[in-house]
Amino acid sequence: MKIFDISMSIHPGMTVYKNKEEKRPILTITRDFVQGAGARETRITMDLHTGTHMDAPLHMIAGGRDSEIFTPDNTVARARVLDFTGVKDSIGPEDLKEKDICRGYFVLLKTQNSYEDFFNPDFVYLSQGGAEYLADRGVKGVGIDALGIERNQPGHETHKILLKKGILILEGLRLKDIPEGDYLLFAAPLKIAGVEAAPIRALLVQTEE
């Protein structure tokens, strides 16, 4: 059993969406050895959309399902990594048609984003048409290696098409070292109650089958 870590590292200098300062995580040491405490303790303040995280319907749909949707059944799943590193702008139906998309799978979109360690405002995203294509195929979830699954779509169509069908969105993946293929995805988010998203330590397990 080989395990790949596909998560971003969380720290104050990390890449955050649109480089917004207010989105940076803040770490505060509340007890420390130099104070004679005999222990170190730290407190973190972070957006729930920091680094590798999952969106629930409530992120984009008023009254939608919140983080209670993040059960193990919904977030541990067969996953297929699809290589779209040749795509320049957005992934659409014409790109997806070249791949085998399976019902019930998490589809993880590997793009040039995985090779960039800064916020690129022109990051590769999933187009509205691409989201419709994947929703029609009955996928369980869609992951991408950008902090957002779409950009410059004021109506947030990509998010809404997926979330309205209960298809979970996994953002902020790091897929540079992951070959196209099938894996078992462990992407159960932190169990924060009543929220619209939560951060994750996401892992891919390569089994022998």
Place this chain on the structure above:
Amino acid sequence: MKIFDISMSIHPGMTVYKNKEEKRPILTITRDFVQGAGARETRITMDLHTGTHMDAPLHMIAGGRDSEIFTPDNTVARARVLDFTGVKDSIGPEDLKEKDICRGYFVLLKTQNSYEDFFNPDFVYLSQGGAEYLADRGVKGVGIDALGIERNQPGHETHKILLKKGILILEGLRLKDIPEGDYLLFAAPLKIAGVEAAPIRALLVQTEE
């Protein structure tokens, strides 16, 4: 494959260590539909020792290894749940001798704590002698269903005996529904860089073998 969620739910009213108000997580909605934003976004402030979490050596040992120790190799492992629900005060060598403790396993201590949804100042813990016994057996990690693995030991001996040997400590488990036996533990903490602990969505996988 059956998956058990052994994590605490994180919310402002949850159980926190010694009921300290300053240890409660705080959720702040930063964007919302009622403001016309078309989306909801939330920020969290939380202790890294909130709910289900893992301690690195740096928690109790000045200059000890920090969260870089939380690799998949160290946090995804064979695990054995041991039933100590009959123990009243602390788990010591005499209790552990009755169980089969395997080198390289995570040992998860199931106690009366799993049946309490409040902070009990007399929670069942692992004694210094118990920690020495487990360290001698070469376990990979030790988990317990309390927010601390020890109490009323001013020198934090239980923590230090384990952490000095690089044995990871998993606290805040919920094991009420988990029968004694062998599982595959997925307990990779959130990937926060340079800290002494991190929260986890911890899962146990029951395989067919």
